[in-house]
Structures are given as C-alpha cells and as structure tokens.
Amino acid sequence: MKKEITIKIKSHFDNKIAKGYPLIEKEMLVDTSKLNQEGTVVKLVDSKQRFIAKGYYGRQNKGFGWVLSKKENEAIDGLFFKKKIQNAINNRLHFYQDPTTTAFRIFNGEGDGIGGLTIDYFDGYYLIQWYSEGIYAFKEEVLEAIKDIDYKGIYQKKRFASKGQYIEEDDFVTGERPDFPLIVKENGVNFAIYLNDGAMVGVFLDQREVRKTIRDHYAEGKNVLNTFSYTGAFSVFAAVGRAAKTTSVDLANRSLSKTIEQFSLNGIDYEAQDIIVEDVFKYFKYAVKKELTFDLVILDPPSFARSKKHTFSAEKDYKDLLKEAINITEKNGVIVASTNCSKFNMKKFKGFIETAFKETSGKYKILEEYSLPEDFKTIQQFKQGDYLKVVFIKKIK
Structure with a gap:
C-alpha cells in the first residue's frame, strides 16, 4: 500500500x-x-x-x-488499476475487431479515470506513457493489470522531467521484442512504428479521423502541401487518396528517411513526391518567391517549437502562420488548420482564423471540424483534456 x-x-x-x-x-x-x-x-x-x-x-x-x-474507503491498489484499465478496454473492444486499424489508444489519462497515464495499442504491443514520477510509482500495479490481457509485448516511455530534460528513452518491459519497424494499419494504410526510438513512435494516433477525411474527400487530383510533416502521415493518406502530388516540409533531418519509409510501405513512389528538410517559415517565403500555390495545405504545428531563426508558440503565433498559408493557397483551395495546444478552445481558434483572413483581405468558409477521436476519451469537467482542434477551411477569395 x-x-x-x-x-x-x-x-x-x-x-x-x-x-x-x-x-x-x-x-x-x-x-x-x-x-x-x-x-x-x-x-x-x-x-x-x-x-x-x-x-x-x-x-x-x-x-x-x-x-x-470520490470514495473515501476505496483503496488505490492493484485492483483499482485493474478495474480502470479493463473498463477502458471494454469500451474499445470494437477497435480490436477492426482488421483495417491495428493502432489506437486504450487508456487516455483522466478521461479514463487516471490522469498522467496513457496506454496505446500497436498490433498486439502495448505502449505505456508515464507523465510524472507520481504515476510511475504505480508501475507494478499498472503492469499487472495489462499482463492480465493478451499481449505480444509491453514497452514504456517515461515522459516526466528530470533536471529540466524530458526522459525519452526506450524501455522494453516484458513479452517479445518485435523486429522494427513494427507495421500497423490505420484505415487500411500502413505505418512503420518504432517503440524503441525515443518519445515519438512514428505517427500521432489522435489525427486518425482527419487523415481518413483527407484521403476520402479532399485529396484526389490535388496539389498538397503538408507542413510540420513529421513522418509524412498526412502526405501518405493524401497520396493514397490520389493526390496529384504531395510536398512534405519539416525541419528535422530524419523526417526525410522516415517519410520515404512510410511512402514505400504503401507502394507509393516517393521520388514522385517532394520531401523537403527545411524550416517551414523559410519554405513559405520560398513558395511566395517562386509563386508556388497549393490546392490543399495542412498546418499541424507543435504547440511550441524553436529553430535557429524562429520561435513558434501556437497561442501567440498561429494567426500569423495561417496568414502565410493563405498566401499560397489557391482560390477555392482548402487549408486544414490543426493545433494540439490546450491553452485555448475552439472558439478562440476560430477567432485566429477569422483574424487571419481579415488581415489578408480574404474570405473563407468552414467546411468541417474535428476534435479527439473516441478512443481518446475526455470528460466534460476537464475541457483542457480535449486539446485537439482541427478546422477544414475553404479559401473563397
């Protein structure tokens, strides 16, 4: 105890x-x-x-x-964690039964009753993420709860700070080690996953519905720009959706090889796509100079980012980022504006959109909106937990 x-x-x-x-x-x-x-x-x-x-x-x-x-006499013990985790899994059984999607979240922090803890599923492998030393103190209780479930292997990531630095380490826990990359499916599209390579495993699962929408309704025949592209997941879905061409831009050097890998896994000729290692803000200036325009622009920046010449904060700078995107979007083109910043709500986010178009003398129409998918369960009493905001915007003028 x-x-x-x-x-x-x-x-x-x-x-x-x-x-x-x-x-x-x-x-x-x-x-x-x-x-x-x-x-x-x-x-x-x-x-x-x-x-x-x-x-x-x-x-x-x-x-x-x-x-x-809320129960004074309830023990915070192994049985408590087992009940919480089993209940979360029971609410997601339909995900396990879908052969076209083999990667999803099975426990989402406070949404499932234990803040500071998330658990993701990758084709039989479970990845636990601990966000404080406090929740990590319950490691054995959580592991015992997962060990009662069928699994191939368990990995963990300690995401809490130590002397100001996040610990982003591989930590194999138990079971069998897969040959990496581990190949998972999302709505029939393949992704390469690395559970042994730092904090980022290869794809952000919370954007599943947005990627599917881009593939099914927005990509065909379009010239697509994917900024802050990470491993190119949006680009892959656009290409599978028969986009005329995709351009992926990210500052990280390894984004090139990672994006090539994701395209190749899906039988897409990566050489027919543009994969650019560049500061996104510098690329915007280059695109304006070269008079490049796009039919579909995807903006999914981190909440905070720093490069040699730029510091980006979604709370302060998203409006200006959007203005850059508006300038290179074709008339009747679409901007997919996305943020995972929990410091503001959808209403304020839409305010950024309105201001950005006003300051560029443009007109727009909101086509559809997305927040977290159902496996990323949230509670009404903690609105910050529903952090994802995605708006599909049609540029009319």
Whole structure:
C-alpha cells in the first residue's frame, strides 16, 4: 500500500473538485509542505476535515497530481488499476475487431479515470506513457493489470522531467521484442512504428479521423502541401487518396528517411513526391518567391517549437502562420488548420482564423471540424483534456 496523507483544500475549490474536476492544482492546497514523495496517495478534505476526494501526488506541467476516486474507503491498489484499465478496454473492444486499424489508444489519462497515464495499442504491443514520477510509482500495479490481457509485448516511455530534460528513452518491459519497424494499419494504410526510438513512435494516433477525411474527400487530383510533416502521415493518406502530388516540409533531418519509409510501405513512389528538410517559415517565403500555390495545405504545428531563426508558440503565433498559408493557397483551395495546444478552445481558434483572413483581405468558409477521436476519451469537467482542434477551411477569395 502506498503512503497516504491528508491535505486541506481551500474553501473556494471544494465544489470544483466535488463536481468532477480531476486536476489537483497547487493553488487549491492550503499547505503543500507534506508533499515530499511523488506517488503518495492524498486524501483531500475541506476546512472541516470532511472528505472530498482521493488522488495521488505527481508533478507535471499541468499540476500537482490527479483525483482518482470520490470514495473515501476505496483503496488505490492493484485492483483499482485493474478495474480502470479493463473498463477502458471494454469500451474499445470494437477497435480490436477492426482488421483495417491495428493502432489506437486504450487508456487516455483522466478521461479514463487516471490522469498522467496513457496506454496505446500497436498490433498486439502495448505502449505505456508515464507523465510524472507520481504515476510511475504505480508501475507494478499498472503492469499487472495489462499482463492480465493478451499481449505480444509491453514497452514504456517515461515522459516526466528530470533536471529540466524530458526522459525519452526506450524501455522494453516484458513479452517479445518485435523486429522494427513494427507495421500497423490505420484505415487500411500502413505505418512503420518504432517503440524503441525515443518519445515519438512514428505517427500521432489522435489525427486518425482527419487523415481518413483527407484521403476520402479532399485529396484526389490535388496539389498538397503538408507542413510540420513529421513522418509524412498526412502526405501518405493524401497520396493514397490520389493526390496529384504531395510536398512534405519539416525541419528535422530524419523526417526525410522516415517519410520515404512510410511512402514505400504503401507502394507509393516517393521520388514522385517532394520531401523537403527545411524550416517551414523559410519554405513559405520560398513558395511566395517562386509563386508556388497549393490546392490543399495542412498546418499541424507543435504547440511550441524553436529553430535557429524562429520561435513558434501556437497561442501567440498561429494567426500569423495561417496568414502565410493563405498566401499560397489557391482560390477555392482548402487549408486544414490543426493545433494540439490546450491553452485555448475552439472558439478562440476560430477567432485566429477569422483574424487571419481579415488581415489578408480574404474570405473563407468552414467546411468541417474535428476534435479527439473516441478512443481518446475526455470528460466534460476537464475541457483542457480535449486539446485537439482541427478546422477544414475553404479559401473563397
């Protein structure tokens, strides 16, 4: 059993926690001096020592820990984790039964009842991601819960900070080691996955529905620009959807070989595509200078990025990024504007879009919108958890 301590919550936060807000924030706590060891179970009480909730202490960029239970006598033990994980899997059984998609999320943090923990499935292999030392203290309980399920192997990524640096390491846990790349399918398209190569495994699973939409409804015959392209997943789906040509741009040197690999896995001639290792902002200037335009432009930048000449923050700079994209999008072309920044909501994101078109004297129409797919379960009480915002925008003028 983990050590348990009692912590008082400031009076004006009582109701927030009671109504289901899952994040334990520093400013909520009357006294943090007893929080010395991450992984400690914390019993949250009001000023009259009445029970509010039970959670764990674990620091990550979002807060000091997560609420786990509203039941005072519920033990935070192996059985607790087993029930939570099994319930999450039961809610996703239809994913396991789809042979065209063999990669998806089976546990999504606070959405499934345990903040700071995610588990993804890759064709029989499970990848656990720990976002604080606090949740990592429950490693054995989580592993035992997964070991009750059929699996080929288990990997983990420790994503919590150590001396200011994220630990992005391969950590094989148990089972059999696959030959990498591990080939998985997403809506019938192949992806190469590396569970042993740092924090990024090869594809972001939260964009599954967006990629399918691009392939099925927007790509055919189009000249497509995919910026911040990572391993070229959007480009591959566009090419499978019979795009006339794709151009993938990313600053990372390895994006070239990774994108070539993904194209080749799907029988696509990568030499017929453009794969460019370049700062996206520099490429925009090049495209304007060369009078290059595109029918479909995909903008999916990280929330924060830094290159030698540019620092990009989605919260501050997305509007200007969008203006760059508008300038090289054909009339009646489409921009797929996407962000995973949790610091603003869809309403504010649409405000960026409106301002960007206004400042470029353009007109637009929103065609469709996407947020997280169903396997990335979220809860209404924690809107920050529903971080993904994607808008398909038609440039009318």
